[in-house]
Amino acid sequence: MSKKSEKFNLSEWIFTTDHKRIGVMYLIGSIAAFSVAGVMAILIRIEQSSLGPTLAADAMTAGQQYNQWLYFHGAAMILAFLIPGLTGFAANYFLPLMIGAADVAFPRINALSVWLFWAGIIVALLGFVIPDAPDIMWTGYPPYSILTGGNTAFYVFTVHLLGFASILGAVNFLVTVIYMRAPGMGWNQLNMFVWSTVTAFVIQLVFVPVLAAAVTMLLFDKYLGTHFFDPSAGGDVLLYQNLFWFYSHPAVYVILLPALGILYEVVATFSKNRIFNYKAAVYGGMWGVVLISGEVWVHHLYVSGMPDWIRIGQMISTLLISLPVGLLAISLFGTLYKGAITFELPMKYAVSCLFLFLIGGLTGIPLAITALDLHLSDTSFIHAHFHYIMGIFATFSVFAAVYYWFPKMTGKMYNDKWGTIGFWLNFIGVNVTFMPLFKIGVDGMPRRYWNYEMFPQFETWHYIAMLGALLVASGMIITILNWIMSAMNGKKSVDNPWKSKSLEWTHTVNPPGPGNFLKDVKVADDWTPYDYGK
Amino acid sequence: MKKMLTALTWIGLIMSSAIAMASDSAGVIKDPAESWKHLWMEVMIDLYIMGGIFGALAIYWLIKYRAKSPDAVGKGPKLTRSQRWAWAIVPCVLFLADDLYLGASGWSAWNVYRNVPENAMEVKVTGRMWNWEFEYEDGTTSSYDVDGDEGEKGDGLVVPVGTPVVLRMTSEDVVHSFGITEYRVKEDLMPGRITYIWFYPKKEAESWVTCTEFCGANHSRMYAPIKAVPAAKYQEWIAKRAKEEAEG
Numbered sequence: 001m002s003k004k005s006e007k008f009n010l011s012e013w014i015f016t017t018d019h020k021r022i023g024v025m026y027l028i029g030s031i032a033a034f035s036v037a038g039v040m041a042i043l044i045r046i047e048q049s050s051l052g053p054t055l056a057a058d059a060m061t062a063g064q065q066y067n068q069w070l071y072f073h074g075a076a077m078i079l080a081f082l083i084p085g086l087t088g089f090a091a092n093y094f095l096p097l098m099i100g101a102a103d104v105a106f107p108r109i110n111a112l113s114v115w116l117f118w119a120g121i122i123v124a125l126l127g128f129v130i131p132d133a134p135d136i137m138w139t140g141y142p143p144y145s146i147l148t149g150g151n152t153a154f155y156v157f158t159v160h161l162l163g164f165a166s167i168l169g170a171v172n173f174l175v176t177v178i179y180m181r182a183p184g185m186g187w188n189q190l191n192m193f194v195w196s197t198v199t200a201f202v203i204q205l206v207f208v209p210v211l212a213a214a215v216t217m218l219l220f221d222k223y224l225g226t227h228f229f230d231p232s233a234g235g236d237v238l239l240y241q242n243l244f245w246f247y248s249h250p251a252v253y254v255i256l257l258p259a260l261g262i263l264y265e266v267v268a269t270f271s272k273n274r275i276f277n278y279k280a281a282v283y284g285g286m287w288g289v290v291l292i293s294g295e296v297w298v299h300h301l302y303v304s305g306m307p308d309w310i311r312i313g314q315m316i317s318t319l320l321i322s323l324p325v326g327l328l329a330i331s332l333f334g335t336l337y338k339g340a341i342t343f344e345l346p347m348k349y350a351v352s353c354l355f356l357f358l359i360g361g362l363t364g365i366p367l368a369i370t371a372l373d374l375h376l377s378d379t380s381f382i383h384a385h386f387h388y389i390m391g392i393f394a395t396f397s398v399f400a401a402v403y404y405w406f407p408k409m410t411g412k413m414y415n416d417k418w419g420t421i422g423f424w425l426n427f428i429g430v431n432v433t434f435m436p437l438f439k440i441g442v443d444g445m446p447r448r449y450w451n452y453e454m455f456p457q458f459e460t461w462h463y464i465a466m467l468g469a470l471l472v473a474s475g476m477i478i479t480i481l482n483w484i485m486s487a488m489n490g491k492k493s494v495d496n497p498w499k500s501k502s503l504e505w506t507h508t509v510n511p512p513g514p515g516n517f518l519k520d521v522k523v524a525d526d527w528t529p530y531d532y533g534k
Numbered sequence: 535m536k537k538m539l540t541a542l543t544w545i546g547l548i549m550s551s552a553i554a555m556a557s558d559s560a561g562v563i564k565d566p567a568e569s570w571k572h573l574w575m576e577v578m579i580d581l582y583i584m585g586g587i588f589g590a591l592a593i594y595w596l597i598k599y600r601a602k603s604p605d606a607v608g609k610g611p612k613l614t615r616s617q618r619w620a621w622a623i624v625p626c627v628l629f630l631a632d633d634l635y636l637g638a639s640g641w642s643a644w645n646v647y648r649n650v651p652e653n654a655m656e657v658k659v660t661g662r663m664w665n666w667e668f669e670y671e672d673g674t675t676s677s678y679d680v681d682g683d684e685g686e687k688g689d690g691l692v693v694p695v696g697t698p699v700v701l702r703m704t705s706e707d708v709v710h711s712f713g714i715t716e717y718r719v720k721e722d723l724m725p726g727r728i729t730y731i732w733f734y735p736k737k738e739a740e741s742w743v744t745c746t747e748f749c750g751a752n753h754s755r756m757y758a759p760i761k762a763v764p765a766a767k768y769q770e771w772i773a774k775r776a777k778e779e780a781e782g
Contacts, residue, residue: 231726
């Protein structure tokens with residue numbers, strides 16, 4: 001609390017090794033990426049809202065700029081907002097507090113991670129202002145990404161920088177959880193968020209190198225004359241797609257798991273309840289997802305001419321994801337059962353996430369089935385599906401996290417009125433935007449199309465989707481302004497406003513100073529972060 | 535008792551897939567589009583049931599278990615060891631049964647998609663940035679290019695009603711994808727590989743082929759009409775095309 005008198009010192013922030021400041025830097029960087037990528041989303045929706053070129057004079061310009069927006073929106077949202085927002089910001093700030101540690105195991109490596117992340121953000125943003133902006137979608141499939149006049153190198157370097165940040169972060173946090181838990185804290189006493197981060201980082205550690213290899217080969221093919229992906233010289237186009245999705249499907253669980261972890265914390269706190277079937281959710285649910293995550297990538301290649309046996313095999317493994325995810329859903333929904341539920345702002349986001357999770361999760365089932373995907377692949381249906389589960393669900397969970405831990409991070413309370421207005425605009429807006437896309441997707445609206453002159457019947461739906469996007473835009477502006485204003489001028493908060501039982505609330509002040517805890521933390525054998533019943 | 539339960543579980547799991555597989559019958563040409571629509575309905579029912587259960591429970595609990603006082607705490611059950619296992623295994627078996635049923639239905643539909651009828655007419659499809667070319671069995675070609683010379687876009691893909699059509703597809707430059715909503719089929723075209731799909735035009739119809747794999751600036755303008763016309767009209771058209779080509 002003595003921080004108030006200290007003056008803001010930029011170099012102290014830049015050279016800090018304090019996990020909390022690093023977490024805040026991750027948050028600022030990822031929200032910056034989110035805001036720019038959000039502007040792209042609005043441009044995309046406006047372009048599609050009418051049949052012909054809406055924001056350009058001719059078709060060629062419309063196509064080029066639209067593709068650049070799409071590239072930036074996808075790459076920045078996934079690589080620079082969702083993954084760093086969840087595993088960078090949330091894990092950095094709260095994981096050491098939840099396990100009663102003074103910092104992470106390797107604080108300087110942690111600082112290196114956040115610098116690499118910022119470098120990645122800067123390269124990604126530069127990619128948009130250079131004249132040959134990348135236009136290869138976040139997937140970067142060759143041969144197009146090799147033949148294009150766009151600057152594929154910026155894409156590759158963005159992935160490299162953020163990938164290194166992720167790998168270093170993964171090592172750091174796994175070691176931290178294994179060795180730095182407070183005395184007495186057994187594996188079954190960890191917060192759900194801690195477990196979700198552990199499992200997410202295991203996935204990162206195993207799979208990120210594969211993506212790094214794939215994009216490096218892309219770089220060599222384009223700039224150094226190799227032929228990894230060039231069939232005319234003995235290479236193979238599909239090799240890239242396989243490597244890319246071998247990482248990028250597990251990557252959606254790197255987003256899903258910590259997002260669920262946050263929801264568990266919020267739902268348990270605002271239901272004042274224990275986690276329903278904790279062990280099944282952790283060992284069956286989270287670890288089950290880790291186990292299956294590496295055997296399902298071919299569902300992104302159902303229409304890529306892969307051999308039939310693997311398309312069927314991975315249809316089954318993809319469907320089996322419903323087992324661990326089902327256990328997580330039962331546990332998360334079950335935590336409401338016999339709770340004492342209150343609906344503060346973080347809980348509003350969490351409850352909306354339960355419904356986004358249902359819609360996004362269930363619409364994944366038809367996409368898992370190979371035969372159905374032969375029509376649905378690359379239509380707006382798929383685009384709506386992954387926006388529900390990976391985009392909005394995960395984004396709302398980040399928002400739930402920011403509001404939930406806002407008093408912890410700033411020592412102040414957010415403005416509830418503006419926060420609530422922002423919430424409703426966001427929640428209504430996303431549904432107005434993406435529900436129509438399910439409908440026109442099933443009817444055959446292809447993805448990544450600014451032009452749909454052959455399907456004039458879809459124009460009204462696109463127009464509605466644009467209106468929804470404008471609602472979301474206003475909601476987001478209000479939300480982010482609310483954070484900034486409340487962080488500066490908010491009312492002082494009490495130390496544990498939600499009466500949570502978790503260590504980050506019970507054992508330290510708001511915001512925690514260097515070293516986190518005033519005295520060493522010890523927990524009893526029967527302590528859990530959720531024992532409200534006592 | 536335990537053995538019997540295990541046996542029953544396995545029988546149930548195998549039966550659920552067997553039921554889905556058994557609905558196959560031999561003889562008639564099965565249409566991928568119809569298999570698709572049938573399977574879609576099945577899956578939608580499945581989704582609405584599952585979504586309904588979870589959604590309704592959540593809403594009910596959110597209303598019923600609102601905190602009565604600011605100091606109220608939850609009274610969620612502390613599960614015993616056997617309850618924990620039951621709450622893990624029973625849902626898993628249910629999900630597994632559903633997965634296997636859907637998987638088996640999906641596999642049956644997939645077999646329809648991949649088994650090309652013997653009498654199918656073959657058309658070679660070439661995709662390039664950014665137009666389509668179709669070559670028929672007799673060597674006659676047709677094409678479609680939105681930015682064709684002097685507004686001459688081409689006829690697109692014309693097929694006779696009542697004949698299954700198999701497309702052998704490849705690309706000259708980047709990855710494209712050939713999707714027809716009307717017939718519920720789609721497959722990528724790549725340089726260095728030949729892929730195939732087949733469909734069954736049963737009635738006269740005009741619809742669109744769209745490129746569905748991102749291929750650059752004009753990706754969304756890489757489409758072509760596909761017309762299913764009566765056999766006689768088709769013969770007329772292909773003779774006209776052959777003549778035009780002979781005349782250069």
